[in-house]
Amino acid sequence: MEKGQLLYEGKAKRIYATDEENIVWVEYKDDATAFNGEKKAQISGKGRLNNQITTLLFEKLAQAGIENHFVEKLSETEQLVKKVKIIPLEVVVRNITAGSLAKRLGKEEGIELKNAIVEFYYKNDELGDPLVNNDHISTLEIATEAELQKIKQIALKVNDILAPFFSEKMLD
Structure with a gap:
């Protein structure tokens, strides 16, 4: 090659x-x-x-x-x-409160979440990669609702695989 x-x-x-x-x-x-x-x-x-x-x-x-x-x-x-088509979204799956999530929710860092939280950030340096929701993503024509559900499903499956792996390595 x-x-x-x-x-x-x-x-x-x-x-x-x-x-x-x-x-x-x-x-x-x-x-x-x-x-x-x-x-x-x-x-x-x-x-x-x-x-x-x-x-x-x-x-x-x-x-x-x-x-x-x-x-x-x-x-x-x-x-x-x-070669893939890049979707301008950063998908973040959170299992504990940390960083911007802790700040936004007024919670202490390090609290284990009952359920994983999936967040989407619009990959745009000029805008500072803002947090966006499904309606924003639809308005920006980044992905359809069905595509978003598939992205979320895969993200949670990846989390189920990698969270124990990272925990094993003491990276959680």
């Missing part, structure tokens, strides 16, 4: 075309950003770690029957993935 033309460069990775139409080449970078790209730095080895972590997690999900875009790890910082 040949690495082709650069298609996209973001904060954490570069994406290249390949000689296969439905496969792209991902190269993870050592660049680190915070505050929606306002603060930037280089962290040696970050690209390698991102590649190792994504490989591990996507392989684990595939073994559990969760279809995903991962194809194979190529090198320390590179992998092949299926």
Whole structure:
């Protein structure tokens, strides 16, 4: 497989075309950003770690029957993935109160939630990736109600698989 033309460069990775139409080449970078790209730095080895972590997690999900875009790890910082249409939503599943959720609800951090909470954030740097609900998503024509329900169902299934794994590694 040949690495082709650069298609996209973001904060954490570069994406290249390949000689296969439905496969792209991902190269993870050592660049680190915070505050929606306002603060930037280089962290040696970050690209390698991102590649190792994504490989591990996507392989684990595939073994559990969760279809995903991962194809194979190529090198320390590179992998092949299926070409996908990006939905500009960040899906966050919360099992405990932390960060912005604790602040919004006026709750102490670290409280285990009775049920996982699924939140959607509109991926838009200019707007600061705002929290959005189903009506916002529909108005912005990002996804239909049926697509949102499918996204939520998959997110909760992923949570059921990864939450115990992270807990085992003391990352909860």
